Amino acid sequence: MVKAKQKVEPIEKCPSGIMGLDEITKGGLPKGRPTLICGGAGSGKTLFAMEFLLRGALEYGDPGVFMTFEETSADLAKNFITLGFDLPDMISRGLIATDHVYIARSEIEETGDYDLEGLFIRLGNAIDSTGAKRVVLDTIEALFSGLSNTGILRAELRRLFHWLKERGMTAIITGEGGDKTLTRYGLEEYVADCVILLDFRIEEQIATRRLRIVKYRGSSHGPDEHPFLIDDSGISILPISSLGLDYPVSNERISTGVPKLDAMLDGKGFYRGSTILVSGTAGTGKTSLSATFADAACRRGERCLYFAFEESPRQIIRNMSSIGIDLAQWVKKGLLKFHSARPSLYGLEMHLVTFHKAIEAFNPRVFIVDPVSNLTAAGTPAAVKSILTRLIDYLKMNAISTFLTDLTHIGSSLERTSEEISSLIDTWLLLRDIELQGERNRGLYILKSRGMSHSNQIQEFLLTNQGIDLVDIYTGSGEALTGSARAVQEAQEKASELADRQEVERMLREQERKRKVLEAKIAALRAEFDAESKELELMAEEERKRQALLAEERLKMAQLRKGESSAARRSVRKKKSKGA
Amino acid sequence: MKRKREKTSTEELTKAAARQDPATYVFRLYVAGMTPKSTQAIANIRKLCKKHLAGRYKLEVIDIYQQPKLTKEEQIIASPTLIKKLPLPLRRFIGDMSDTDKFLVGIDLKPKNS
Structure with a gap:
């Protein structure tokens, strides 16, 4: 790109107020310019336009004009009611003006040159009556089916869009979607500023809605398709596909709830905000x-959002109480929230949007999907992976710890997740059954755990009425034993140990x-020796x-020899015998 | 909206039937200012009426710039637009009336396939 020499004002944007749209368009639709919304029948074009107008009027103080070529004002009012807006009231407050343009080909005869000044006047009149800043023309293509002189129509449409731009x-x-072109009558030729395509696809009997910004002159935009959802609060678009890998990380560790498992994970448990499978x-x-x-x-006082795809919340609560876990108390306290739905209930995108909406609404610290593999029922593996990538990115961005379970099928490799999402996972635990001597026992081991030194041991996974316990499995004499085999072996070992001892x-x-x-x-x-020594001493x-x-x-x-008596000699002898 | 229009048409019809013979034509021509197209249309319709409906027509010319609200009420999108109010059925002719055949077919003065 060549840098502009003069400072050019970037394109001004008009916030649409539609959830998620302003994020993916980085601010909204081009202000003072026309935007083309195209898509097939039932893709949500009218609703999109309607919500744009309503949000504008109520949230941004921009009055609007809704010119419809298809529905009468009464039908329009009914449609608005579905979004919870009282159209007649808004009309009477001067926030919105509607005009139903009725064109019946059977009544019309073209007898020469004409223009659409009548339409201009009507639109102008409606704009002036409300001081409108936003205009919706739904669906102007009706002109093509009502009038046959396309030469005039095209010239007039060009003039109309120019006129709308001029009026700011x-x-x-x-516009209705066409076979080869975006719209059946090539409206995209005239509306060159911003083109948004709405798509409604059915794959394996499941419908998904997608939105794509085909063109946005003067603004950068992602080329992705964004899934969106239509519900009673209008349109919600997921802006999460463009997340990068620059999410924050935490050194905080959180307990798994099983002390022995914490011990296996470096003694501290999972990282906060990590993804666990x-x-x-x-x-x-x-x-x-x-x-x-x-x-x-919940014990830590954190909010937890639990998506259950297999069981109803009540069943989970009942079943978990059998292993001594009282989830009902947390539900009552509002810390735990269940979302239960059959995965095939709606399309994958819808699931993602539901996740997104639920997370936005509940703001959890912990997010559980049980099991994530059931989502494959709602889409192709590639689609599931892309959805999960987006979901995990979004959760990581918000430092929400994610706990996913994955049902692997007997026969397929345990270490292969059905969605091949292992690269997205930080900590991967594997639960497997160990069949031995007519028994089936559970074993748990850690396949990987990023950023910590973790145990490499297989632990026997026991479900007791006080919750989960992990027991070292017997690994003596070159074989691994679990269950009663382990118990027997241990008893034998104890006996022989006792004997040895x-x-x-x-x-x-x-x-x-x-x-x-x-x-x-x-x-x-x-x-x-002492006695002898003593004797010797005495001697x-x-x-x-x-x-x-x-x-x-x-x-x-x-002395005596020199003159002593024999008597004296005798006395000496006496003394000597006394001493003996 | 449609029903409302029919109602007025019926009223007008009754009124017209009371005072004139049934074959009286009531036209309304909506033009947007005095553009060449407008003057062309006015001239053409006057000529046609004089030639084919002499003495049994009423023509009213309305400038939609002067009465913009009528555009909504009368469902005007194009200009010029000629509305044949009577006799029923209601017909709309858009254009400068240079295609006289279409006009004559439209007001049932000429068979369609000729």
């Missing part, structure tokens, strides 16, 4: 796990005894004394 009217022109065949406890998660969320104890006692004997022997020897002492005496005697002897 934000106009909606509706539980896969499993029928009857493996997916709903129980969902309910436990919902219960845990007793043997060891016996040996320990024997050893102790031996030690004691040894110690006794050592003590005896020591005592003997040594005696010898020392004797030596001392001997020395003394020798001394005395020497």
Whole structure:
């Protein structure tokens, strides 16, 4: 693109007030210009135009003119009532002017050159009477079926759109869809500013509505088809297809509701705002796990939105009370909200819109779909994936933790989700049954969990009347056992363990005894040795004394030899015998 | 709306029947200002009426710029528009009346396939 040298004002937009439209058009329809809404019969063109006018009049203070070529004013009023708007009242308040242009070909004869000045005057008159800023022409193509001179008609239409632009009217022109062109009479040639295509498709007996902005001169727009919904509050368009991967992430962890499962997930549970998928065949406890998660969320005081595609809310509440989970209390407190519908009730887009609307209305922190695989009943796998991608993106954007269950079929690989949505999933739990020795037991393991170190063990998944419990499964002697086989094996192991322990104890006692004997022997020897030592000591002492005496005697002897009596020698001898 | 129109037509019919012979034609010509198309239409219709319906027609010319509200009431979209109010059925002729055959067929003065 070449940069404009002069500063050009960007195109001004006129908010339509239609839910979601202003987001995908980044502000609304081009202000003061005509917009063409085209689509087949029953695609919602008139309703679209009607809502544009009503919202304009009530929410943006723009009076409007509704010029209809198909319905009488009375029929129009009835249609408005379906959206909850009182048309006669709005007319009397000067907010809306209607004009029914009645063209009957049988009454009309063309006798030469003419123009549509009459129509201009009527429109002008209606615009002036209300000070209208918005105009709807529904469906101006009726002119083509009423008048045969298309040369004049085309020239006059060109003039009409130009005239509307000149008067600064934000106009909606509706047009019936054609075979090769967007509209049957090629209205898109004249309305060059903005063209919106409404589509109503039936795939496998299920209808979906889609909207696409074909053209928006002077504004960027996504090329996607946006599903939309028509209900008693009008049109809601989903603006969520253009989300990127730049959603916020949280480091906060939330409990799964099962302490042992938390333990398997790094000891803390799931990340807030992450997407969790539980896969499993029928009857493996997916709903129980969902309910436990919902219960845990409500216990934290968080709102939880629960979409049930298989069971009615009451049935879920009853069934979960059998495993000790009281969901009814949370419903009563307004923390838990169920949405129950058969997936085939309406089309995929409708489901997405319903999700979207319910989330907008309830603003949950936790969102559960049980099971998401049932959506395949409402569309093709590719469509389901695209819908889920959009849904998950939207939920991530809002940091809503998402818990999806997926019913896999016996025979197909468990690790293959039917929608192949695994790449969208942050934490993927697998519930599988383990058939062994005439029993079917449930096993749970974590297939993946982004951003945490998680357990690689298969745990036996038990549904007790106090809720879900996980038990380590027996993995000794090279095989994995569950259920009663595990119990038997454990008992056997316990018995042999006991025997082993007793043997060891016996040996320990024997050893102790031996030690004691040894110690006794050592003590005896020591005592003997001590006795001998004592004896020796005494003997040594005696010898020392004797030596001392001997020395003394020798001394005395020497003295006596020098002049002592024999009597003195005797007394010394006496002393010596006394000492012995 | 249609019913309402028929009602007025019936009233007019009765009035007309009371005062004139049944073959009296009542025309109303709506034009948007004095454009060449308008003057052409007025001239053409006058000429045709004088030639074919001399003495038994009434023609009223109305400028829709002067009476814009009539456009809605009379379901006018094109200009010029000539409405044959009487005799019934009501017929509309749009254009400058240069196609005289269509006009004459339209007011049943000429068989359709001629």
